[in-house]
Amino acid sequence: MSYTDEHRPMMTVDGTPLKKSLAIALRRQKIRALLLISPLLIFVLFTLALIFASMLFRSVENDIVSEILPETVVALSSWDAQSGELPDETVYSAFAGDIQRAAKAKDHTRVGLRLNYEKSGMASLFKKTARKAKKWDLEADAPFKNKLIETHKGWADIAVWQTLKTHSSLYTSGYFLNSIDMRKTVSGPEYQPEDRQILVTLFKRTLIISLVITMSCILLAYPVAWLLANLPMRQANLLMILVLLPFWTSLLVRTSAWKVMLQQQGVINDLLVALGMIEETGRLALINNQLGTVIAMTHILLPFMILPMYSVMQSISPTYLRAAKSLGATNWTAFWRIYFPQSVPGIGAGSILVFILSIGYYITPEIVGGNKGVFISNRIAYHIFQSMNWGLAAALGTILLVAVLILYWAYDKIVGIDNVKLGG
Amino acid sequence: MVKYGEYDLAEAQAKAFVEFQRVQKSYDGEVLVVKDLSLAIPRGEFLTLLGPSGSGKTTCLMMLAGFETATHGDIILDGVSINNIAPHKRGIGMVFQNYALFPHMTVAENLAFPLEVRKFSKSERDTKVKRALEMVQMGQFGGRRPAQLSGGQQQRVALARALLTNPKLVLMDEPLGALDKQLREHMQFEIKRIANNLGITVVYVTHDQTEALTMSDRVAVFDDGRIQQLAPPDELYESPKNSFVAQFIGENNTLEGIVKEITNGVALVQLDGGGLIDCNPVNVSKAGERTRVSIRPERVEFNKERFQPGAHTLTAEVLEFIYMGDIFRTRLRVAGNDNFIVKTRNAPDQVRLVPGAKIDIGWLPSDCRALDA
Ligand SMILES: Nc1ncnc2c1ncn2[C@@H]1O[C@H](COP(=O)(O)OP(=O)(O)O)[C@@H](O)[C@H]1O
Ligand SMILES: [Mg+2]
Numbered sequence: 001m002s003y004t005d006e007h008r009p010m011m012t013v014d015g016t017p018l019k020k021s022l023a024i025a026l027r028r029q030k031i032r033a034l035l036l037i038s039p040l041l042i043f044v045l046f047t048l049a050l051i052f053a054s055m056l057f058r059s060v061e062n063d064i065v066s067e068i069l070p071e072t073v074v075a076l077s078s079w080d081a082q083s084g085e086l087p088d089e090t091v092y093s094a095f096a097g098d099i100q101r102a103a104k105a106k107d108h109t110r111v112g113l114r115l116n117y118e119k120s121g122m123a124s125l126f127k128k129t130a131r132k133a134k135k136w137d138l139e140a141d142a143p144f145k146n147k148l149i150e151t152h153k154g155w156a157d158i159a160v161w162q163t164l165k166t167h168s169s170l171y172t173s174g175y176f177l178n179s180i181d182m183r184k185t186v187s188g189p190e191y192q193p194e195d196r197q198i199l200v201t202l203f204k205r206t207l208i209i210s211l212v213i214t215m216s217c218i219l220l221a222y223p224v225a226w227l228l229a230n231l232p233m234r235q236a237n238l239l240m241i242l243v244l245l246p247f248w249t250s251l252l253v254r255t256s257a258w259k260v261m262l263q264q265q266g267v268i269n270d271l272l273v274a275l276g277m278i279e280e281t282g283r284l285a286l287i288n289n290q291l292g293t294v295i296a297m298t299h300i301l302l303p304f305m306i307l308p309m310y311s312v313m314q315s316i317s318p319t320y321l322r323a324a325k326s327l328g329a330t331n332w333t334a335f336w337r338i339y340f341p342q343s344v345p346g347i348g349a350g351s352i353l354v355f356i357l358s359i360g361y362y363i364t365p366e367i368v369g370g371n372k373g374v375f376i377s378n379r380i381a382y383h384i385f386q387s388m389n390w391g392l393a394a395a396l397g398t399i400l401l402v403a404v405l406i407l408y409w410a411y412d413k414i415v416g417i418d419n420v421k422l423g424g
Numbered sequence: 425m426v427k428y429g430e431y432d433l434a435e436a437q438a439k440a441f442v443e444f445q446r447v448q449k450s451y452d453g454e455v456l457v458v459k460d461l462s463l464a465i466p467r468g469e470f471l472t473l474l475g476p477s478g479s480g481k482t483t484c485l486m487m488l489a490g491f492e493t494a495t496h497g498d499i500i501l502d503g504v505s506i507n508n509i510a511p512h513k514r515g516i517g518m519v520f521q522n523y524a525l526f527p528h529m530t531v532a533e534n535l536a537f538p539l540e541v542r543k544f545s546k547s548e549r550d551t552k553v554k555r556a557l558e559m560v561q562m563g564q565f566g567g568r569r570p571a572q573l574s575g576g577q578q579q580r581v582a583l584a585r586a587l588l589t590n591p592k593l594v595l596m597d598e599p600l601g602a603l604d605k606q607l608r609e610h611m612q613f614e615i616k617r618i619a620n621n622l623g624i625t626v627v628y629v630t631h632d633q634t635e636a637l638t639m640s641d642r643v644a645v646f647d648d649g650r651i652q653q654l655a656p657p658d659e660l661y662e663s664p665k666n667s668f669v670a671q672f673i674g675e676n677n678t679l680e681g682i683v684k685e686i687t688n689g690v691a692l693v694q695l696d697g698g699g700l701i702d703c704n705p706v707n708v709s710k711a712g713e714r715t716r717v718s719i720r721p722e723r724v725e726f727n728k729e730r731f732q733p734g735a736h737t738l739t740a741e742v743l744e745f746i747y748m749g750d751i752f753r754t755r756l757r758v759a760g761n762d763n764f765i766v767k768t769r770n771a772p773d774q775v776r777l778v779p780g781a782k783i784d785i786g787w788l789p790s791d792c793r794a795l796d797a
Contacts, residue, residue: 328589329512
């Protein structure tokens with residue numbers, strides 16, 4: 001080995017710096033690699049990226065109020081929400097015009113629903129008002145302040161107008177605040193009332209249960225992967241089929257099977273009672289709680305841990321263990337100092353896979369999780385399909401995505417991402 | 425170094441350091457991979473197990489190291505049967521074919537590993553590692569990962585690691601198999617030098633006969649799970665005991681025929697391709713036996729003046745003459761064999777045979793060995 005003078009860069013024969021020629025040569029390789037993956041890249045860009053973009057957009061988009069009640073929004077801008085007084089007639093008459101147009105276009109329910117996320121009762125307030133507003137004559141029936149308050153006493157509530165004003169901007173941080181159990185008010189963000197605080201708990205629960213699932217997958221998968229990698233071919237193939245067996249049945253069937261197994265009148269409880277290990281009255285609650293989620297999801301995600309571990313272990317030559325022993329290491333030392341470190345990339349790959357799959361899981365917690373064992377995904381699904389609060393669903397989804405990215409980044413910092421291997 | 429004329433088991437056993445006693449090994453319960461192996465290795469010897477691939481060399485080494493158990497028989501190390509001693513307690517150094525350097529550790533950490541498991545202090549480890557690296561001229565590579573070293577460098581590190589705890593016995597399984605020719609020759613010399621300096625006993629496995637001949641005090645030629653011959657290199661080359669060894673070691677000319685008579689320790693053989701020759705009866709005992717006659721290419725003589733008076737000669741046709749620098753290699757047709765090779769030294773007065781020429785060839789009867797058919 002010869003080292004050149006530190007201050008003088010190495011040159012190729014034609015005088016270009018070596019670093020530069022190398023970079024050019026490598027760039028060509030990179031371009032070729034890029035071309036190879038371009039079909040997938042384009043597909044991903046146009047689908048996944050669009051979905052992410054629209055999700056991000058939805059999580060801050062808030063044009064309903066300003067679109068349906070444009071004049072009210074303008075009029076409200078000169079009202080001091082914290083003055084403690086109701087807005088003046090300008091606002092009320094602007095609102096009367098807006099609500100009448102909305103009622104005719106049947107848009108009033110949309111804005112009512114939107115505002116109902118922020119303050120309950122808004123939906124019915126808008127519905128009732130709109131029904132009456134259709135018959136108003138905007139010229140003759142003025143002034144509207146008292147008329148509106150007569151129509152519904154909600155219009156005499158400052159909080160209603162505050163909500164309207166707070167959520168009239170085109171973009172909002174409201175959904176993200178909601179996601180962490182806070183809400184937007186005229187005096188800035190504040191915590192939701194106790195009974196509406198649920199999402200942070202769900203986030204924490206999702207992370208913790210996912211960690212527990214990942215850990216139990218590691219513990220269960222490691223010996224199996226080791227066996228797979230070290231058994232003679234025929235037995236290993238048989239074991240591999242057993243590992244892959246779950247993939248041959250539908251996820252729904254497997255999860256339902258766990259329901260049959262774990263419920264209070266289920267197979268496991270029956271067995272334990274029959275064996276006299278528990279009393280008839282003391283049947284264990286194995287399902288519709290966090291334990292149920294952990295058991296079923298560990299089972300379902302186990303192959304995703306075993307396979308990367310197996311492929312890494314398969315590439316670890318048995319001579320390393322022999323070499324270690326010939327150097328005086330006991331079985332345990334040889335395993336712990338030589339074999340285990342080489343298998344860590346497999347554990348890493350499996351863990352990332354299982355953990356990320358797990359924090360986004362939906363079906364299994366829904367079926368076996370009960371109230372205490374559901375995940376944030378179940379809440380997202382609830383907001384998409386039932387409460388129709390897509391903005392909040394998008395904000396929750398975005399937070400989940402960011403959480404995954406942060407974890408991935410942390411893993412890279414701590415373990416090193418090149419320590420993730422899916423094969424030899 | 426230790427040297428035996430004719431191998432004497434009883435004498436060897438008396439000073440044996442390692443001993444295989446009637447060892448048999450089967451992996452599947454059907455085929456014996458090692459068949460009835462008895463072998464005694466004195467202290468300080470460099471013994472090579474040489475044989476074709478699949479002949480059971482690695483298996484023998486693994487049994488000695490403790491990674492495989494003998495199906496039958498005893499293995500004795502320094503007077504103690506080691507059948508039931510765990511590999512890590514045997515104190516045997518080992519160099520593997522692909523070096524088996526731990527990929528997740530640096531070179532220095534690799535070397536420190538055996539010291540660490542023996543609970544040496546940090547400072548002791550550092551000095552020993554440094555000295556070991558210097559012994560194999562790898563001083564400045566301590567901080568590198570094995571993957572950043574060339575094959576030859578990895579080989580040196582593996583050697584240093586195996587020797588670090590001063591084992592009395594070192595096993596090497598085709599340690600140079602992955603190196604190119606020049607490096608291999610250099611490392612052969614290096615290993616031999618280090619082994620001599622340290623006075624260790626080495627059991628070395630290879631399928632390369634040149635390697636075996638140049639490095640070893642004695643060579644055990646393996647085939648079919650048996651030792652075909654155990655002898656020092658010169659004896660192995662000059663006096664192969666059977667046609668497998670003759671064929672496997674060095675270049676060899678073979679002629680087949682039937683023994684006509686054996687008188688005064690000389691066998692007269694009638695060749696299948698025609699012609700009579702005088703041979704040294706090694707593996708034949710009576711007239712009528714089939715035999716395979718073996719003659720080394722450099723022992724064939726065609727200068728009539730040097731023929732032994734009264735000895736039988738054969739006629740040959742020159743087929744090809746190859747100039748190889750230091751030697752001439754001539755291919756002849758002899759008694760129906762088109763691949764009869766003669767090697768002659770490139771000397772000023774040496775005759776260069778011309779293809780097409782008809783010549784007479786002969787040799788000393790003692791160089792022409794009548795072996796098993
Ligand atoms: N672990 C094993 N299981 C079954 N058969 C084996 C095993 N190791 C070696 N063999 C068989 O034993 C025979 C001898 O192998 P080996 O000792 O590796 O030969 P060599 O080192 O001389 O090439 C071969 O036929 C090989 O297939
Ligand atoms: Mg071998």
